[in-house]
Amino acid sequence: MASIAPPDVIRSAYAELVVTDLAAARWFYVDVLGLVVTAETDDALYLRAYEEYTHHSLVLRLGEAPALALLSYRVRGLQEVDAAEAYFRDLGVRVQRVPAGTTLGIGEAVRIEDPLGFPIEFFYDCTHVERLTQRYDLQPANALSRLDHFNVLTPDVPAAEAYYRKLGFGVSETIEDADNLYAAWLFRKQTVHDIALTNGDGPRLHHLAFAAHERGNILSTCDLLGALNKQGMIERGPGRHGVSNAFYLYVRDPDNHRIELYTTDYYTGDPDNPTVRWDVHDDRRRDFWGNPVVHSWYSEGTVVLDLDGKPRALGSAAASEEKVRVGADGFSVAEDLGEGKLGNQV
Amino acid sequence: MASIAPPDVIRSAYAELVVTDLAAARWFYVDVLGLVVTAETDDALYLRAYEEYTHHSLVLRLGEAPALALLSYRVRGLQEVDAAEAYFRDLGVRVQRVPAGTTLGIGEAVRIEDPLGFPIEFFYDCTHVERLTQRYDLQPANALSRLDHFNVLTPDVPAAEAYYRKLGFGVSETIEDADNLYAAWLFRKQTVHDIALTNGDGPRLHHLAFAAHERGNILSTCDLLGALNKQGMIERGPGRHGVSNAFYLYVRDPDNHRIELYTTDYYTGDPDNPTVRWDVHDDRRRDFWGNPVVHSWYSEGTVVLDLDGKPRALGSAAASEEKVRVGADGFSVAEDLGEGKLGNQV
Amino acid sequence: MASIAPPDVIRSAYAELVVTDLAAARWFYVDVLGLVVTAETDDALYLRAYEEYTHHSLVLRLGEAPALALLSYRVRGLQEVDAAEAYFRDLGVRVQRVPAGTTLGIGEAVRIEDPLGFPIEFFYDCTHVERLTQRYDLQPANALSRLDHFNVLTPDVPAAEAYYRKLGFGVSETIEDADNLYAAWLFRKQTVHDIALTNGDGPRLHHLAFAAHERGNILSTCDLLGALNKQGMIERGPGRHGVSNAFYLYVRDPDNHRIELYTTDYYTGDPDNPTVRWDVHDDRRRDFWGNPVVHSWYSEGTVVLDLDGKPRALGSAAASEEKVRVGADGFSVAEDLGEGKLGNQV
Amino acid sequence: MASIAPPDVIRSAYAELVVTDLAAARWFYVDVLGLVVTAETDDALYLRAYEEYTHHSLVLRLGEAPALALLSYRVRGLQEVDAAEAYFRDLGVRVQRVPAGTTLGIGEAVRIEDPLGFPIEFFYDCTHVERLTQRYDLQPANALSRLDHFNVLTPDVPAAEAYYRKLGFGVSETIEDADNLYAAWLFRKQTVHDIALTNGDGPRLHHLAFAAHERGNILSTCDLLGALNKQGMIERGPGRHGVSNAFYLYVRDPDNHRIELYTTDYYTGDPDNPTVRWDVHDDRRRDFWGNPVVHSWYSEGTVVLDLDGKPRALGSAAASEEKVRVGADGFSVAEDLGEGKLGNQV
Numbered sequence A, B, C, D: 001m002a003s004i005a006p007p008d009v010i011r012s013a014y015a016e017l018v019v020t021d022l023a024a025a026r027w028f029y030v031d032v033l034g035l036v037v038t039a040e041t042d043d044a045l046y047l048r049a050y051e052e053y054t055h056h057s058l059v060l061r062l063g064e065a066p067a068l069a070l071l072s073y074r075v076r077g078l079q080e081v082d083a084a085e086a087y088f089r090d091l092g093v094r095v096q097r098v099p100a101g102t103t104l105g106i107g108e109a110v111r112i113e114d115p116l117g118f119p120i121e122f123f124y125d126c127t128h129v130e131r132l133t134q135r136y137d138l139q140p141a142n143a144l145s146r147l148d149h150f151n152v153l154t155p156d157v158p159a160a161e162a163y164y165r166k167l168g169f170g171v172s173e174t175i176e177d178a179d180n181l182y183a184a185w186l187f188r189k190q191t192v193h194d195i196a197l198t199n200g201d202g203p204r205l206h207h208l209a210f211a212a213h214e215r216g217n218i219l220s221t222c223d224l225l226g227a228l229n230k231q232g233m234i235e236r237g238p239g240r241h242g243v244s245n246a247f248y249l250y251v252r253d254p255d256n257h258r259i260e261l262y263t264t265d266y267y268t269g270d271p272d273n274p275t276v277r278w279d280v281h282d283d284r285r286r287d288f289w290g291n292p293v294v295h296s297w298y299s300e301g302t303v304v305l306d307l308d309g310k311p312r313a314l315g316s317a318a319a320s321e322e323k324v325r326v327g328a329d330g331f332s333v334a335e336d337l338g339e340g341k342l343g344n345q346v
Helices: A022-032 A078-091 A157-166 A215-227 A295-299 B022-032 B078-091 B157-166 B215-227 B295-299 C022-032 C078-091 C157-166 C215-227 C295-299 D022-032 D078-091 D157-166 D215-227 D295-299
Strands: A009-019 A036-040 A044-048 A058-062 A067-075 A095-098 A109-113 A119-123 A146-154 A170-176 A181-187 A195-199 A204-211 A234-240 A247-252 A258-263 A276-279 B009-019 B036-040 B044-048 B058-062 B067-075 B095-098 B109-113 B119-123 B146-154 B170-176 B181-187 B195-199 B204-211 B234-240 B247-252 B258-263 B276-279 C009-019 C036-040 C044-048 C058-062 C067-075 C095-098 C109-113 C119-123 C146-154 C170-176 C181-187 C195-199 C204-211 C234-240 C247-252 C258-263 C276-279 D009-019 D036-041 D044-048 D058-062 D067-075 D095-098 D109-113 D119-123 D146-154 D170-176 D181-187 D195-199 D204-211 D234-240 D247-252 D258-263 D276-279
Touching (some): A022 A036, A022 A044, A067 A078, A078 A095, A215 A247, B009 B146, B058 B067, B078 B119, B157 B170, B215 D215, C078 C095, C146 C157, C157 C170, C157 C195, C215 C234, D078 D109, D157 D181
Parallel strands (some): A009 A058, C067 C119
Antiparallel strands (some): A044 A058, A181 A195, B009 B067, C181 C195, C247 C258, D146 D204, D234 D247
16 A cells, blocks of 8 residues: 555545435525535436535435435546545455546546445546626525535544545544544645544444535524524534634434534644644533533434445444543533643644 | 694604616615515505514605605604694694505605605504514525614704704714714614704705614625626715714615615613714714715715605705815825714713 | 502613622623723722713622622603602502612612512613723724613513513513413513513522624624633523524623623514514524523522612412423424414514 | 746745834734734734744834835745755746744745745744634734735736746636736635735735634724724725625735735635636726725835845836726726626636
């Protein structure tokens, strides 16, 4: 493996979710979240956010049961698709070369089952579509700008982090203690992450996140869901993450897929960007304002398909961030931490 | 006059504008500004903002030439409509009693030609309609909450201010110097104003203002106009007023009627609310950030009709705030003022 | 009682809290919440928000145990202080006339023990101080504009509501079902409330609320508390209330007094302002986004002193909004409500 | 030149400005703009914004006359400093190798006089300092996040653009017509620009820009300057750029150096990121809301020093965007453009 360079990944680019009711999914993603329909067929929707000119950042495909069918990374050029094929064949995982158009709007690609158990794609070519950045006449109050990242549940975060580091990803932040690495945030583009690794039974998808310009855009989604009497679709938030410093909201779609709305994290593009290491006992790591993380957020996730479309079996996580968080006396131990301790940020 | 009490006015309630192209006006007020259509006929539109439950706050009526047909105040009860009739008959101005329904949705009313030359109405009864405060599913990014105030051009501001004070209005702010009162802001409801008096040839309507929740709502109107390539309809702003401290934007409708979008002024409901007196030489009085006021804003206004629908002749203003502002050397003299001089606010 | 008119109350004006550590209280209210110190003595702090020109809206007085010492309403003039004295003597409650300066900065006043058990003051005269509306050089990111309202716990909300209605307050919103009135919001100034009545063991103070301009100001308080590692002082929120439509945050001071930060509710100044009646089963009434209300918010409150400074005994509430909310099956019953049902708002 | 690769530039990293009054400059940059002091000596200030962990992004050095002393780019590693030396020696421009500490906090570097006449530095090593991202206890309402870009005046934009493209920069946007390229925006990091090239007599610095999280942060700077009666330091804005879609404000420091506050542009990190080409006749290119660009903004800039500290002579610009903008009839020609024409964004 030492002799084969990994492909040059640009960023997390799109996900394909299996949904059980396309009309309900369209209502949620288009009417509620305000995503733009690039293309629509009998059994699929291809959606993008307002600042995206690549064909789509989300595919919703009709199926029997909710699942994640694909997480797709864009690489720097067509030659990097070849590089991906070589790299993963050498790694010994299952690899498929798929022709252009296998997914509408996407060129020639390589698909793999990665060592963590996820169906992953690498592509470069894709259809360009109109970037609607300044089409404020089309944008609702809760407009989204672009896909920001994937977040996955995996039982062995240290192994997963090592895998992604070898693939060329940088580590922006972690949650850890002396014994365990509970979560890690890794990036290729110059934001806090393209992929987050969350401790839990896996492989499962924890969530997809879309970026918005400002906190107000995200609060508008809350208001809209309340107005529709669909406030139950809000799972957690709004709040500010300790990790990433981003303002966030988690919503669940009609199939219970989890979507994060996310804004104003920070620049990570310098090679010596410091990794921020959060103590798992710091109450602010998941919500900087100390609001509790709901149990479902820790425990629930989307089933993952293999490249044949079959659900993956789950491995069990040994460590549990959720359990560590509360001390033996039943109280959070955050109070014991010194003031202003935000991990090593230098 | 001493023996007759003025009617108990609650607030500025609605205006009726004559527009020359109802479709164009609908586009501007409904599609761009996002006002809600309460009712629509062949020759008129009845509009309201999202927090209003009274039938309308703006009537657009088709006519030959752009004009202001009516400024309407709501009074505290039906008996106050009678009080208005008695008060203005005693004052010796032209008074008309009009039956319920003369304006759709409005009950019995009294209309007058006031001493400043404006067609003014007083009513209490009106049709209630759905208050859409929390219908975020209907509200665009630039949603407006309610009509806030009228602003009129009049050649003799001191006389106009005295007239409105006798009518029971409080004075929140002024622009003045040793010799002249250039402008005054007067209120009945507990905000900075229901009516502003602006020095200029008159009677003319300077603008109507609608309130929004936050600055972001108003900036969204700017973005929307730019997206539509109708940025030329923005006349002035966005900015923050020195007077009132409100964040503002002025737009011109297809007939050149001027509309202000306005947010976060302050509470004025205590009887000893201090009047803030701005020195006319203080560059911050009209824009707290010192941005220049465009000439059209000082000079242009909407023709006013009498109760027969005939345009009013204009009286000429003696004083001119616009001219005073610039010193003999052609430069603004604002620099000579001490720091932090905001008038007497105690 | 029929023959004696109630005093003309303008608004909720200030509260006096007993705190056990003045330095800690100063840190919280001045350094964290950003209130302005009007005056300071060995055993008391007199604070105001940036748009207030009356001497203070909060007095913090050093004492043995945390308590509410006074809720004070401003009336329309000195003669209304007399009117208050007459009204409450007639009502048969305990009444004290106190001379000017009994509270620093406050003129002659009447204090009573009201029928709900609260120590209430009525005053008009007070010292004017600088209104700092535009002193942005002094204002932090989380600046507060003015005191907005009081919220009290009382076992018998229907009786309390009837008492306040007789005192001339209007009812803007309620939470109720066929059998019970769980909470009511009543106002004199033209906002949703000056006083809210919350079902619970009482008399106790539930919270004081300060208004801010925008949601961003309130989110800045969250960020500040997180930065100081004092996120545990955030009790509930941020969120949007169903009732009032205001954006909110609840924090607890070092003595556990509860403070609400509150923004953008709506105008209620018309005499026919519709009362919004929320079904107690509507999950959105307390948080429009469906976030759960923490138990402490329902159950905890500040002890109230009588006019001799002795703590009041509590009466027990019969009804409980907190318990009603969850159906027999343990699930919220909000899902059973139709879409968009926000109570009668016409 | 073909055989020598350019250095791998990461981003615009810091500028050094000569100021004539260090106390006045400190007031402006620290007290008003809120930048953080990393280090301070008798004749210099080293400043950074809240999300920066590299030693500084702005050096203010006391001198006789206002000037730009240095624009500094960070490169990907120490070997890229060598690469810069080789590349520019080959290019035939003046090159200086300077030891670590030549600028406080900055390691070994290469300085050049670039073909456009600017003093440019390339460095990698630098002292890390505390990243204050979440120190909301230190951040004012108008907090700035990081240096975003440089903008320079140069008489020959096409030549300058070709120079920067060879150096490996991508072109995100332009202003042009059939005959001329008036301005170009080029980037290394994944934002709209690290450097903008503006047509005008040059070499001069047009401005430095700092990024903020949201529009509200920038509006707070306006409010602060008004409160200080220093509103005259606002030169242009606030507004939204057509180019970049960013919300902006231009202020002038006590030496007339121009600083831009800038927020929410967009991601440009994909290799096929479309170049947006604005027609010079489109009124929205500089301000999406059509607000006029003040003359000083087009005409004024900061003198540039050579590596000996001597002011550079200016070359005259042939083309002039400012003059093109207005048609022969004296009116803007923007109205002639079709709706929604925002250049090729696919």
